[in-house]
Structures are given as structure tokens and as C-alpha cells.
Amino acid sequence: MSSYKINNTLNTVYNKDARSILDTIPSDIKIATTITSPPYFDMKDYNSDDQVGYGQTYDDYLNDLKLIFSGVYEITEEDGSLWIIIDTFKREGQVVTLPFDLSSKLKEIGWLLQDVIIWKKDKTVPWSMGGFMQRKFEYILFFTKSAKYKSNKDNVRVYDTAHLKKWWVKYPERYNPKGKALDEVWEFPIPVQGSWGDKYIRHFCPLPTDMVATMIQLSTNENDIVLDPFAGSGTVLSQSAYMKRNYIGFETNKDYIEMFTAYLQKTIDENSAEYELASTGVQDDFENTILNLRALKYARVLVASIQKKLAIKDIKVIVVRGEKSTLRNKLIKVTYRFITLTPSDAILAAAESLINKQPLSKFGIEPSFDFVQIEEIDLTGKNGYTITNTYSFNKQLDLLNPSIKVISEIKVDLNEKDYL
Known part of the structure; x- marks a missing residue:
């Protein structure tokens, strides 16, 4: 077993509602980045009492998200950031622009919207039905607390030559030696249920680990703290642990927390070693x-x-x-x-x-x-x-x-x- 340890505050998943963030996290704890995908309004019942989204009106749902991300704002470092994976949906024959409605709420708090990224995921989920075009992307909203924010962009450049155009061979002066910069369209397929074997956490909407790792690399350094107020199966938290970051999560479903704890114990050694290997030399x-x-x-x-x-x-x-x-x-x-x-x-x-x-x-x-x-x-x-x-x-x-x-x-x- 790895020497990785869990203490009373850091590296913990709280079986609490995210609306209690400020009552739960001590004032001396500062978050480097928050990476999360909140419930998409009432699209899914996550089997917990008084949950955010399911059973609420749309206005109440947005106001609760504003409350949560207001708390996140208070405990975030001045150069910290916030990543929100979210999507539109249909109601009464028309599109509801959830990403943009939420963005307006967060701007009222003080969050600065820096980028809108398209996550091209290829696969879809049940609620994206109802239109004449197949849905193959979601939005990633990237906010920062201030105009000067942590950005390790050189750490996430595309330097795998298999993904570069052949022109880099003849025209090296056109390519940054650190690699090609990320653009605003990210291609990460949704993990297939069961594709990770018996260690896999079953969850309604799992996030791609490589995509989460990219966000962590961009916005944090080793030993920083990563928060996910809607932890779900714990993809953000486990990836943070593998990459030598501390984590804090909130999750109202005890079953997900138990699955995450077992999963992390099974995978921490192997995936931490993979992170070390990937961080050296290539x-x-x-x-x-x-x-x-x-x-x-x-x-x-x-x-x-x-x-x-x-x-x-x-x-x-x-x-x-x-x-x-x-x-x-x-x-x-x-x-x-x-x-x-x-x-x-x-x-x-x-x-x-x-x-x-x-x-x-x-x-x-x-x-x-x-x-x-x-x-x-x-x-x-x-x-x-x-x-x-x-x-x-x-x-x-x-x-x-x-x-x-x-x-x-x-x-x-x-x-x-x-x-x-």
C-alpha cells in the first residue's frame, strides 16, 4: 500500500450537502482549483434527500448553485480557479441554456469567466435526446478568482508526435518546443461502463480521467488542494491523489463514497506510479x-x-x-x-x-x-x-x-x- 494517507480535513470525502462548504472546511484551508460537474437540474435522481437539482424549480436550482459556488469562491486562493462541466437540455420544446444561465449567476459572485471549452465526447447520455441532431459535446466553463491566475499551460501542451501534423518535421520553427498549445475543443471519450475492470466505479456520468488530469495540470502544482463539491464516483478526487495533490470532496450518496474509498485503495499505487512515469522525460x-x-x-x-x-x-x-x-x-x-x-x-x-x-x-x-x-x-x-x-x-x-x-x-x- 502507498504511503498516501488521509487526515481529518484534507483527502476526505464529506458525506454532506455542498451547501455546507463554509461550515465544514476550516477557514485556513485554501483551494487551488475546483473541478466539478453539478447535477444537470432535474435530469437525474441521485437518491439523496434535499438534493440540488432534482425536485427543485429551475430558479431554486440556480440559486443553490450560486450559494455553493459563492462558498467555493471564499475559500479559493487569489490565483485559484473553477472548472464546471455542464450542458444544455430541452424543456417544452426548446433548449434551456444552463451553462450560460449559471455563468451569469457566478459573475454576480465575482468569478471571472476566462474560457468556454467544448468537450467533444463522441458518446451521449440519455437526456440529450429530443432533437434532430445527435448530441456529442458538453461545455466546460473555466472561471478564475482574479485576472492573475495559476496557469501551467506548458505542462499540458500536445507533445506526442503521433498527434501532430507531419509539418513539424520540416518546419520545427513553427512549433513550440514544449508542444502544441491546447485549443478550445477537447476530445475525450466518455469512459465505457465496466471498461476499467473490477476496479471501475459505476456512476451515471463518469468523467474521463485524462480530461480531469489536464485540468489539474493546468491549474495546480503538487501538494495543492483540489475540491469537488459534487464528487459522485470520485474521478476528480482519485486523479488528484494520483498526481500528488490533496483533495476535498462532498457527496450526499454514501454508496458512492464507499465505492470511491475502495477504488482508491486498489489503484493508488499503480496510478501514482503511472503519473511519475508520465512526468519524466517524454x-x-x-x-x-x-x-x-x-x-x-x-x-x-x-x-x-x-x-x-x-x-x-x-x-x-x-x-x-x-x-x-x-x-x-x-x-x-x-x-x-x-x-x-x-x-x-x-x-x-x-x-x-x-x-x-x-x-x-x-x-x-x-x-x-x-x-x-x-x-x-x-x-x-x-x-x-x-x-x-x-x-x-x-x-x-x-x-x-x-x-x-x-x-x-x-x-x-x-x-x-x-x-x-
Whole structure:
């Protein structure tokens, strides 16, 4: 069993109504983010007395949600946030705009609506019937307590190359080394009932764990506190535990709390280990690859531009990648050592005239230049690239080969056809 422990306040699911938040959570506890999906009005009976939504009028339901999220607002850190997964529904032959009605209520409290995200879920739930189009999305409303809020956006960039267009191979300067930024349409399928085996928690509307993990990564750091006032099966809480966050939940159905407790005990070790593994190295590998591709392509563009400017053809360059740059808008230092018979002052002047203009100014590289004599070059461990391809090294490195223009210890061998 993991060393993960539950104390009296943190890492607890209260068998209480969320309207009692301020009476339950001590005043010295501050929430980093709240992630929740409240009952969608009267669509589902969650089998508890005096529940929010079921059995209420629409106005009373909205007012109770306002009360709950007012309490959440009070205990949230100044740079904290709130995620609400919610949807529209139909009544009396027309759409009820619940997400937008609730948003108006929360603005009255002081919550600032920062983003409206479309959750494309592919599957649907029973209450989305009644229209002539199949319902395949819900809304995610993202609020913050203040204009300056915690946002770890680099932690959730798309850096899995299987999900990037093939153009990243040829055009690395167009891709952030941390990965592609999230957009406002998130594709996460609803978990299939029973798909997680005997450890799975049966619940009417389970949330995708990857989607919850994305919200947690964006809005919190390790050891922060995550709240879910409508905990249900506990997806938000369990995912918080796996990711080294503390959690607090409220749930009026005792059966769900018992299922969650058993589920967390069965899964905490395995899923915490998966989180540790996913947190190490993969994004760093992508960043390193993009920077390598940028350093090499920069050399190729530089050589081609100088040759054109000076009307010469004999330039080659050795690329030596250096440390991280401290300059604004620059990412790495790279030394470019020219191999040429052309006088050095002409080469340097041409290079200096090009580096602050597009396209080279867009690569995020802080360059430095020098020269090397051909007899001084040791080709051991080095790779050659052509004037048209710096993403796949030439298998035969020969300095006398006129097509080889870029030489480096950096080794990349990518085929854009291997990607989307």
C-alpha cells in the first residue's frame, strides 16, 4: 500500500450537502482549483434527500448553485480557479441554456469567466435526446478568482508526435518546443461502463480521467488542494491523489463514497506510479528534438542565404549546440563554424545581415560564428545533412560531397511520412 494517507480535513470525502462548504472546511484551508460537474437540474435522481437539482424549480436550482459556488469562491486562493462541466437540455420544446444561465449567476459572485471549452465526447447520455441532431459535446466553463491566475499551460501542451501534423518535421520553427498549445475543443471519450475492470466505479456520468488530469495540470502544482463539491464516483478526487495533490470532496450518496474509498485503495499505487512515469522525460525529449531540428535547419537556411547573397557555392557549416539562451525570445545558443575558402569578413558580414531578419529571426536561436580549417575537422561522431534536408542525416558523410552542407554531432533521422 502507498504511503498516501488521509487526515481529518484534507483527502476526505464529506458525506454532506455542498451547501455546507463554509461550515465544514476550516477557514485556513485554501483551494487551488475546483473541478466539478453539478447535477444537470432535474435530469437525474441521485437518491439523496434535499438534493440540488432534482425536485427543485429551475430558479431554486440556480440559486443553490450560486450559494455553493459563492462558498467555493471564499475559500479559493487569489490565483485559484473553477472548472464546471455542464450542458444544455430541452424543456417544452426548446433548449434551456444552463451553462450560460449559471455563468451569469457566478459573475454576480465575482468569478471571472476566462474560457468556454467544448468537450467533444463522441458518446451521449440519455437526456440529450429530443432533437434532430445527435448530441456529442458538453461545455466546460473555466472561471478564475482574479485576472492573475495559476496557469501551467506548458505542462499540458500536445507533445506526442503521433498527434501532430507531419509539418513539424520540416518546419520545427513553427512549433513550440514544449508542444502544441491546447485549443478550445477537447476530445475525450466518455469512459465505457465496466471498461476499467473490477476496479471501475459505476456512476451515471463518469468523467474521463485524462480530461480531469489536464485540468489539474493546468491549474495546480503538487501538494495543492483540489475540491469537488459534487464528487459522485470520485474521478476528480482519485486523479488528484494520483498526481500528488490533496483533495476535498462532498457527496450526499454514501454508496458512492464507499465505492470511491475502495477504488482508491486498489489503484493508488499503480496510478501514482503511472503519473511519475508520465512526468519524466517524454516532454523533455520532444523539446530536445525540436531544438535540434531548429539548430540544424537554421544552418541550412543560413548557408543557402549566404551563398545566394555572395554568389558562391563552397560554404559548409559545422553546428555546435550550446546552452540555454538568457536573451528574450531566444531559446538556445548555437555556434556555427564555417568551412570555406571565401574570406571570413564577407561571410560574417553576410551572416550578421541575415540573422535579425525573417526567417532566421523566428528560430529562437542566439547564434555565434567562427571558422575552421578543413584539415582541422574530425568527423568522428558527426553527421552530415544536405542543403534541402536537415531532418534526416546522410548515411555517407564525405566533406568532398558538394551536397553535404551541414555537419553536426546532432543526429536526427525523421521521415515526415511516419506522422499524420
